[in-house]
Amino acid sequence: MKLYSYSHCPFCARVKYVAGKLGIKLDDVVLDYDDTETPTKLIGKKMVPILEMDDGTVMSESNEIISLFIELAGSSESNKPTQGAIEWQGGSFAPLLQIGLPRWPLLDLKEFKTESSRIEWEDNKQSTELNFVNLIASTPEIVLQVN
Secondary structure, eight states, X not given: OEEEEOTTOHHHHHHHHHHHHHTOOOEEEEOOTTOOHHHHHHHSSSOSOEEEOTTSOEEOOHHHHHXXXXXXXXXXXXXXXXXXXXXXXXXXXXXXXXXHTTTGGGSOOGGGOSHHHHHHHHHHHOOXXXXXXXXXXXXXXXXXXXX
C-alpha cells in the first residue's frame, strides 16, 4: 500500500503512527507541496493523507484509513480518541498551528524542497491574521496558550 503524505501533516502522522503500531507496511510518498496534479488525479482535490491500496482503490480520510488498518490487523483497538485527547486538541491545535505554519517550510522537509513549494505554502497559508513574521515574533505568547 502507498501512502501519499506531507511530513508536517498531523493527520498523516496519525495514520503513519497507527500503521507502525499495527505492523502495517506502507510505501510513504511525500508529495511536493505544490504538486496538485497527483492528489487531484487520485481523489479529485488537493488533500493528504491518501492511501492507495494494491488494487488501486484510494481512501483519503485519516479516520477511515485508520479504521481500515485496525480491521486489516485484526485489532480490537478503537479509532476514537479519548476525551482527554479531544479536550487537549481543542485548546492546543490553533496555537500549535500558529507556531508551525511559519516554520514548517523553513525545515528540511521533503514537501518544501523546491522554492515553488515554499512560495505556494506562503500564498495558501499566510493571511492578514496569520502573518508569518508576526507569528514568529509572537511565539512566547503563543507558547503560553499551549502550556
